[in-house]
Amino acid sequence: MNHAMKRRDFVAGIGVLASSSLLQCATAQSATTEILIRGGRIVNADGVRAADVRIVGETIAEVGLSLVPGADARIIEAKGRLVMPGGIDPHTHFGGRFVDDITDGSRAALAGGITTLGTFATTQPSEQIKDAIERHSGYARQQAIADIFLHGQTWPPNPAAMPVLAELGQPSFKIFPRLDFEMHIGALLQMLESARAAGVVSLIHCEDGQLVAAATRRLQAAGRTSLQAFAESRPAIAELAATQRAAAFCESTGAPMYVVHLSLARALDACRAARAAGLPLFVETRPLYLFLTEQRLLGPEGPLHVGMPPLRSASDVAALWGGLIDGSIDVLATDHAPSTRAMKLDPALSITNSRAGVSDLQFMLPMYFSEGTGKRGLSLERFVATTSTNAARIFGLYPRKGVLQAGSDADLAIWDPAAVAKVTASGGFSKSDYTVYEGTNVTGWPVMTMRRGQVVFENGCVTGQPGSGRLLAREQWRPQDRR
């Protein structure tokens, strides 16, 4: 039985289906001309209302009350369900050193209510950015079931790459604090000026390389190089300093900047100050920092939780929830970076040679929904804003994606808000064989996912086929795309 046809059993466990081990996963039917989703509650970032959704082909034709189905329409009853825009996760890694390719990642994403993925097109030595985008576009066209967009990544900074990214319809790129970062600040600022002119958004990983190197050197001198010391090797001050500097780059150049996986209350405060001053600085966090604290990094299984920046304190966790609720964090993204348990627990790993990242695509939205809307006072509107609408706006996909309204792509997930399930790696589509959230009870789960009008996940099966996902051409960033 190949992976595509393997039905994942956890959905049966949540009682949304009649449990049946005989249930077969069929290939998705070619798109029905019309689908009517009837009787659900439609959630957008600006409000929740009872309405039907009529889908014709790949797009939403109509959202309204008591819509009458056409003669050949497939009718989906959504009474008691929430109908939400498909999630947009702009921060995912596939292939290379990670165990999921874009097909695996698509399956995990679609089963978890996410329909669009942003991933990275990193140049190889002496490769031009245009060729890196073309090469990764090829992987996406071959492997994707979810829709895909690409962030360019190249080093040292190359101002000429910015208009090229905009022309290719992929107006974003990633800055990572490599060890030679300080040598290239001049060129980096020129690149950011070019990014501003071209409407390109810069994603920036905020950990100061020199401060990390200093902390690491002190630990090495004390003979403490095992991953038990991982959090100490990447201290809070390294993230704070780099975040403040990102705000300085943003103020100096006016370029739109997007801080990836922010983990720290003090860094969030630095971003709040920058935003209060009107800077186009956007903030992302990820699930690791919402559910786990630094204690998890200790003990023999600690290395399973390694990510950069490291896990933080309980007060940081509370601050991040506060930021998601009050609007100072724009996006929750996975930074999906899957490895196996054996790879993460490899005894050869150390603070100078670590394997960062976890698998998160399938469980991010259900866990966030359950904890956020169920326990922390996150509104349904903010749930959609932080998992779909804001990413669509920042990355040039709105209103084609990120909203349920006439004319938008019919990307959506139908949720059973009362479904109860346990998170378990064995119920996942990722090739990562563990999850750091194993055994967590969750209330609320997507039971059906549509991507451009095609049902690509239902009854626990991902029915969409590799190659059916589309490489999305995006609009350049404009100042009015601020929140």
Ligand SMILES: [Zn+2]
């Ligand atoms: Zn990443």
